[in-house]
Amino acid sequence: DAKTTQPPSMDCAEGRAANLPCNHSTISGNEYVYWYRQIHSQGPQYIIHGLKNNETNEMASLIITEDRKSSTLILPHATLRDTAVYYCIANTGGFKTIFGAGTRLFVKA
Amino acid sequence: GAVVSQHPSRVICKSGTSVKIECRSLDFQATTMFWYRQFPKQSLMLMATSNEGSKATYEQGVEKDKFLINHASLTLSTLTVTSAHPEDSSFYICSALDEVNTEAFFGQGTRLTVV
Numbered sequence: 001d002a003k004t005t006q007p008p009s010m011d012c013a014e015g016r017a018a019n020l021p022c023n024h025s026t027i028s029g030n031e032y033v034y035w036y037r038q039i040h041s042q043g044p045q046y047i048i049h050g051l052k053n054n055e056t057n058e059m060a061s062l063i064i065t066e067d068r069k070s071s072t073l074i075l076p077h078a079t080l081r082d083t084a085v086y087y088c089i090a091n092t093g094g095f096k097t098i099f100g101a102g103t104r105l106f107v108k109a
Numbered sequence: 110g111a112v113v114s115q116h117p118s119r120v121i122c123k124s125g126t127s128v129k130i131e132c133r134s135l136d137f138q139a140t141t142m143f144w145y146r147q148f149p150k151q152s153l154m155l156m157a158t159s160n161e162g163s164k165a166t167y168e169q170g171v172e173k174d175k176f177l178i179n180h181a182s183l184t185l186s187t188l189t190v191t192s193a194h195p196e197d198s199s200f201y202i203c204s205a206l207d208e209v210n211t212e213a214f215f216g217q218g219t220r221l222t223v224v
Contacts, residue, residue, distance in 0.1 A: 043216050043217045044202070046215075096143055096158055097155075097204065099153040099155075101152050
């Protein structure tokens with residue numbers, strides 16, 4: 001799996017968009033970008049994944065740069081319940097998921 | 110989305126005893142499941158890959174005789190912590206790989222406390 005780099009923590013005001021960056025400069029052509037989040041004392045929750053096109057679902061949007069070396073997860077209207085650790089992972093979509101340190105997002109009222 | 114159920118969610122056991130944790134994929138078949146351990150304020154650490162019908166593959170530094178993994182069916186993998194010690198107290202999480210949709214779904218985790 002390609003190594004990913006994320007800021008250790010971020011703050012966001014409730015109701016605002018939360019933009020979480022991730023660098024994956026060594027990503028290979030067959031590796032997807034996956035995002036998971038973990039709310040305290042729970043298992044990780046899948047959010048979204050993509051290969052090279054931008055993706056959107058009911059939870060978030062994923063913006064992948066054209067060179068695929070970085071991506072941004074966007075939570076369009078953050079709520080207090082979005083406070084969690086967010087993990088960006090690059091892998092081939094069938095192999096074991098290796099977690100880095102992630103970004104601890106604090107959504108503040 | 111797909112559901113992976115882990116049982117129990119919490120368990121307290123005495124030192125020296127063994128504890129079994131179950132991981133079930135409820136609406137898809139999983140040839141491959143993964144077991145993780147997470148200590149407080151740390152990320153998930155992959156322990157082993159569980160393969161249906163064959164031996165598990167353990168990550169470096171994980172004792173296979175201490176953490177017994179059995180994946181006897183396409184919907185169930187079990188992790189048994191043998192001769193548990195207080196330092197085994199941790200949050201154990203499983204995931205099941207949905208190969209059709211190339212997604213891994215995670216259980217809700219098991220909080221193990223060894224006293």
